[in-house]
Amino acid sequence: MPDILVLSRTEVEQLLNMDDTIRTMEEVFAASSRREADSIGVLHIDASKFGGFWSVKPGYLVHKGYVGVKLGCGYPANSTKGIPTTLAAVLLSDATNGLPLAVLDGVYITGVRTGATGGVAAKYLARKESSVVGVVGTGMQGRMQVLALKNLFKLKEVRAYDIDAGRLSAYVGEMEQRMGVPVKSAISPEVAVRGADIVITVTPSKTPYVMDDWIRDGTHVNAFGADAHGKQELDKATYKRAKLVTDNVEVALEKELFERKDIYGELGELVTGAKRGRENGKERTIFDSTGLGIQDVAAASLAFEKAKKQGVGKWVKFI
Amino acid sequence: MPDILVLSRTEVEQLLNMDDTIRTMEEVFAASSRREADSIGVLHIDASKFGGFWSVKPGYLVHKGYVGVKLGCGYPANSTKGIPTTLAAVLLSDATNGLPLAVLDGVYITGVRTGATGGVAAKYLARKESSVVGVVGTGMQGRMQVLALKNLFKLKEVRAYDIDAGRLSAYVGEMEQRMGVPVKSAISPEVAVRGADIVITVTPSKTPYVMDDWIRDGTHVNAFGADAHGKQELDKATYKRAKLVTDNVEVALEKELFERKDIYGELGELVTGAKRGRENGKERTIFDSTGLGIQDVAAASLAFEKAKKQGVGKWVKFI
Numbered sequence: 001m002p003d004i005l006v007l008s009r010t011e012v013e014q015l016l017n018m019d020d021t022i023r024t025m026e027e028v029f030a031a032s033s034r035r036e037a038d039s040i041g042v043l044h045i046d047a048s049k050f051g052g053f054w055s056v057k058p059g060y061l062v063h064k065g066y067v068g069v070k071l072g073c074g075y076p077a078n079s080t081k082g083i084p085t086t087l088a089a090v091l092l093s094d095a096t097n098g099l100p101l102a103v104l105d106g107v108y109i110t111g112v113r114t115g116a117t118g119g120v121a122a123k124y125l126a127r128k129e130s131s132v133v134g135v136v137g138t139g140m141q142g143r144m145q146v147l148a149l150k151n152l153f154k155l156k157e158v159r160a161y162d163i164d165a166g167r168l169s170a171y172v173g174e175m176e177q178r179m180g181v182p183v184k185s186a187i188s189p190e191v192a193v194r195g196a197d198i199v200i201t202v203t204p205s206k207t208p209y210v211m212d213d214w215i216r217d218g219t220h221v222n223a224f225g226a227d228a229h230g231k232q233e234l235d236k237a238t239y240k241r242a243k244l245v246t247d248n249v250e251v252a253l254e255k256e257l258f259e260r261k262d263i264y265g266e267l268g269e270l271v272t273g274a275k276r277g278r279e280n281g282k283e284r285t286i287f288d289s290t291g292l293g294i295q296d297v298a299a300a301s302l303a304f305e306k307a308k309k310q311g312v313g314k315w316v317k318f319i
Numbered sequence: 320m321p322d323i324l325v326l327s328r329t330e331v332e333q334l335l336n337m338d339d340t341i342r343t344m345e346e347v348f349a350a351s352s353r354r355e356a357d358s359i360g361v362l363h364i365d366a367s368k369f370g371g372f373w374s375v376k377p378g379y380l381v382h383k384g385y386v387g388v389k390l391g392c393g394y395p396a397n398s399t400k401g402i403p404t405t406l407a408a409v410l411l412s413d414a415t416n417g418l419p420l421a422v423l424d425g426v427y428i429t430g431v432r433t434g435a436t437g438g439v440a441a442k443y444l445a446r447k448e449s450s451v452v453g454v455v456g457t458g459m460q461g462r463m464q465v466l467a468l469k470n471l472f473k474l475k476e477v478r479a480y481d482i483d484a485g486r487l488s489a490y491v492g493e494m495e496q497r498m499g500v501p502v503k504s505a506i507s508p509e510v511a512v513r514g515a516d517i518v519i520t521v522t523p524s525k526t527p528y529v530m531d532d533w534i535r536d537g538t539h540v541n542a543f544g545a546d547a548h549g550k551q552e553l554d555k556a557t558y559k560r561a562k563l564v565t566d567n568v569e570v571a572l573e574k575e576l577f578e579r580k581d582i583y584g585e586l587g588e589l590v591t592g593a594k595r596g597r598e599n600g601k602e603r604t605i606f607d608s609t610g611l612g613i614q615d616v617a618a619a620s621l622a623f624e625k626a627k628k629q630g631v632g633k634w635v636k637f638i
Contacts, residue, residue: 001402004422006325006635043359045379045386050415056388058375060364067364069375071388071410073417083320084638087417091390091410096369098392098406103323103422105637314635316325318424319403 001319002099007303009105011312015303016108018151021116022123026271028061028298029120029247033268036062039248039293051077059297060095068092068297070106086110086140090300100318102304106296113299114291115144117247117267118200118222121287123152124270124277125245126198126220131156134196136189136210136233137203138162138171141224143178145200150179153198158183161192163203190214201225201233212237220278221286229255234286242284245270245277251290258288320638321418326622328424330632334625335427337470340435340618341442345590347380347617348439348566352587355381358567358612370396378616379414387411387616389425405429405459409619419637421623425615432618433610434463436566436586437519437541440606442471443589443596444564445517445539450475453515455508455529455552456522457481457490460543462497464519469498472517477502480511482522509533520544520552531556539597540605548574553605561603564589570609577607 007015031037038060045054054073061067072088079085088106093099118141122130130153135142138160146158158179162168168185176183186192193199193214199221201210212235215221221242225233239258246252247267253260267287269275278285307313326334350356357379364373373392380386391407398404407425412418437460441449449472454461457479465477477498481487487504495502505511512518512533518540520529531554534540540561544552558577565571566586572579586606588594597604626632 004325004408006323006422006637008636009638010636038364040362040364040375043362043375043377045357045359045377047379047386047414049381050384052414052417054377054379054386054417056359056362056375056377058362058364058373058390060366060373062368065369067366067373067390067392069388069390069410071377071386071412071419073386073412075417078416081416083416083418087412087419087638089323089410089412089419089422089637091388091408091422093390093392093406093408095366095371097397097400097402098371098373098394099402100390100406100408100424103325103408103410105419107638316633316635317327317329318325318408319328319406319426 003315004100004318005102005304005307005313005315007102007104007307007313009108012104012108012303015306015312016112016299018116018147020302021112021299022119022148022151024298024302025113025116025295026120028294029268030271031063032294033266033272033274037294051075057293057296059293061294061297061301064301065095066092066297066301067095068300070293070296072106072110090296092300092304104300104303109296109299111140111144113295114141114224115148117289117295118145118224119148119152121222121245121267122149122198122220125285125287127218127281130197132196133158133198133200134192135160135200136192137201137225138168139202141202142171143175145202145222146175146179149198155181157181159186159192159196161186161189203233204231205233206230208232208235210234215284217282217284219284223286223288226255226257227290232257239286242286244286244288247289247292252288322634323419323637324421324623324626324632324634326421326423326626326632328427331423331427331622334622334631335431335618337431337435337466339621340431341438341467341470343617343621344432344435344614345439347613348587349590350382351613352585352591352593356613370394376612376615378612380613380616380620383620384414385411385616385620386414387619389612389615391425391429409615411619411623423619423622428615428618430459430463432614433460433543434467436608436614437464437543438467438471440541440564440586441468441517441539444604444606446537446600449516451515452477452517452519453511454479454519455511456520456544457487460521461490462494464521464541465494465498468517474500476500478505478511478515480505480508522552523550524552525549527551527554529553534603536601536603538603542605542607545574545576546609551576558605561605563605563607566608566611571607
């Protein structure tokens, strides 16, 4: 029987570049639209007794022949213990015969697949000439989302806001280097958002902080923070006025931020052409994302295939 | 950050003996009854396009401080390819801080935890002086179930039946050695079942083959084959007449073999004493089991703790 491949966080980071991950996300959303990729469902584990919350996200990729599951969690109090607050691992198996293939650290996978998916959404929904990006929330996704856009648009400026001034200033310094364009720190969400062509919201806010009248015609919003019931970043009016696209309609509706009739379609439908993305320079568009198991399994399988080719990772006897 | 421990099937086999596993299953079912262990839910993946079916079973053990998930599958056609037809892997994490701890082959875990759970059920439900065991179905569980009983009862005889004569004769030879008592091959399910003190059914049958009038007063039945909707081994009348105990009421009802009012209680309630097990020498008892994530995570955590003490397994850099 074949061994199992263990891929550490550093190895996954080395294997998954943004370009290939964007392509892989585009493929998996298209497959999902053709019913050849299925996230099955999500199970949540409330470990609040220990200060943690978990999600179990499987994915079945018919088009690639993989099955997998990500076990991910958040432990906010870890920051005081020198342990990351977000942790995850992905198990990857062969859908053609059931053999376990790999176990991968899941934190970078989550980061890069989410960023890449924002890139895919912007590719179909933002104006081609978009050049100014407004970012609210400068954590991991505040980075990944703009790095994905860098590969797809000729950006001129990034305007970032964060409630934590220290985190914001670290972001500005780091991202100006990585993006190669001016990254400015905004004194309020409004300053970051007003006049931006693409707005990125990635905060854990439970109250809307991006007001509808800040968003001008032709703007695209990637809303990645409201990943669970109770979280809300955008004004409800914004959802009503915009062309709203989700990663998965059923999962999006569970958050109760908007109604089914407000949703224009799913990302996979834009990729396959079943529905048109942006149709003119005036419309406002929103991509609202929760995060699906198929994204994790697709990114994990990309890392696995590259690792085999490049001889990265450690093979261990398993069966 | 700590490394992750990889435990192969052979290592798990070496680590998990039946005695300790029985004790661990008793503990986890008691914890479940106190709401300190939770199987959350099960997700099924239909990969029939590739000839496979999968289950995703998480488990959260408050009493031990672990979270985990088993990704398991069945690929019947693997038998022609030299690959096992059943495959599984378990991811184990620390519930106190979210850190991934181990990845373990899940096939022996599934086998031994299921056998051990049958042992726990028989401990509370079978007559103490039970000495004759009737087994229908002589695969992995036909072995594990009687090995568990060996640790708990003074057995005199095992009578086994299987639809496959070759498999049955291999079983008789092997198990007579391992059990140290006569193991006889029965020419029909009826011959295996009639007169047995403990009956074990572990087949994938979709039609009942154990008739109600074969089961005499005082018999205990461990029914482990009907693990999914559509499978049935026992006469419906048997469920009505017996004291019926399940591993989990909600999961058991999904199989639609019996109604809620037919169920006496859950295994954990017998272990904690919330409900009495066998109350006299006359009653017929059934333990109907589907298999829960808490069993997998409990067995995996037992293997993990033993592996750390004994220096078994391979530690690999992960985060």
